Amino acid sequence: MSTTDQPTVLHVGGSAPYDVVVGHGVAQRLVDLLGTRPTRVALVVAEALVELAGPVREALAGAYRLTEVVVPDGEAAKTPAVAARCWDALGEAGFTRSDAVVTFGGGATTDLGGFVAASWLRGVPVVHVPTTLLAMVDAAVGGKTGVNTDAGKNLVGAFHEPAGVLCDLSLLAGLPRRDLVAGMGEVVKCGFIADERILELVETQDVEAVLDTDGPVLRELVERAVAVKIDVVVGDLKEAGGSELTGAHPGREALNYGHTMGHAIERAEHYGMRHGDGVAIGCCYVAEVARLAGVLDEATAARHRAAFARVGLPTGYDGADFEELLAGMKLDKKTRGDQLRLVVLDAVGRPRILAGPAEEHLRAADALMRAHA
Incomplete structure (x- = not known):
């Protein structure tokens, strides 16, 4: 960089x-x-x-x-x-x-x-x-x-x-600080799906340095996040990837990490919520779904809340009820037929598709999302 x-x-x-x-x-x-x-x-x-x-x-x-x-x-x-x-x-x-x-x-x-x-x-x-x-x-x-x-x-x-x-x-x-913070939602997401150095910068650098538009930290974060997106897009321009095989990289769908719930929340809020805020909440939510499903360890799920919160992003939501959010999630472009498909992590930098998550896990993660609102 x-x-x-x-x-x-x-x-x-x-x-x-x-x-x-x-x-x-x-x-x-x-x-x-x-x-x-x-x-x-x-x-x-x-x-x-x-x-x-x-x-x-x-x-x-x-x-x-x-x-x-x-x-x-x-x-x-x-x-x-x-x-x-x-x-x-x-x-x-x-x-x-x-x-x-x-x-x-x-x-x-x-x-x-x-x-x-x-x-x-x-x-x-x-x-x-x-x-x-x-x-x-x-x-x-x-x-x-x-x-x-x-x-x-x-x-x-x-x-x-x-x-x-x-x-x-x-x-x-x-740019208003709140909008700058919201933009960090996609940056931190890139850290979780592909580049742990992004997380390390967010976790170890002073928050004001992270958000300094003239400083080297934010520039490195932008360059790294753009590089993550380039790497994924070049390999799967039209989102043809997305295998449900355990351990298979989901291709461009990896960039939708946190977006299934994030978009559902944005829709419920009539698009009045900043996209980066929705992504941050959605990433924390799907990390809990993955933990409950036995895919992701507890420490990494907790790391989501800590990393997003450190730069001032929300990690919970208690607006629309679960049924409305579930209906919104089913409109997601990754859905196939009636089967919900979520991008989850096996670990930092290891995204995969979780097809047909159990409703009990979706509901339990929803309860945790509301507890952190």
């Missing part, structure tokens, strides 16, 4: 390779990632970030015909209606297959803009400039795009890898 002021370039291989650039003040690399092929570029920007997007806007306007599409903040952007409005803007501007989309915002903007790029003319290039920690380590990398419906989160979408990602850590300086 980088220890200098120079940007770190993490390469994503595969059939459509691209680079993830991590550093401070890297917006100037945007035109390099887009190249000379596009004539028009659409900047999809979250409403609250229009002013912050100034440097990106200037860089794009100097090289391309720029169309700016302002979208709602947060999950309110991830609707079919907003996507349709973006398509209309591309149509009015005469966008062709050689033109491109740039997203500027958090994970919701990235998901929406990526889906718009994936679906316009069956796919145009997109470069993501994530502005939150959560988006940098999760939504911007890996090519998953989508919008929400009344039935659930991210149920409509497409796999569409970006042409590049710019993780400009300078953009995190103005």
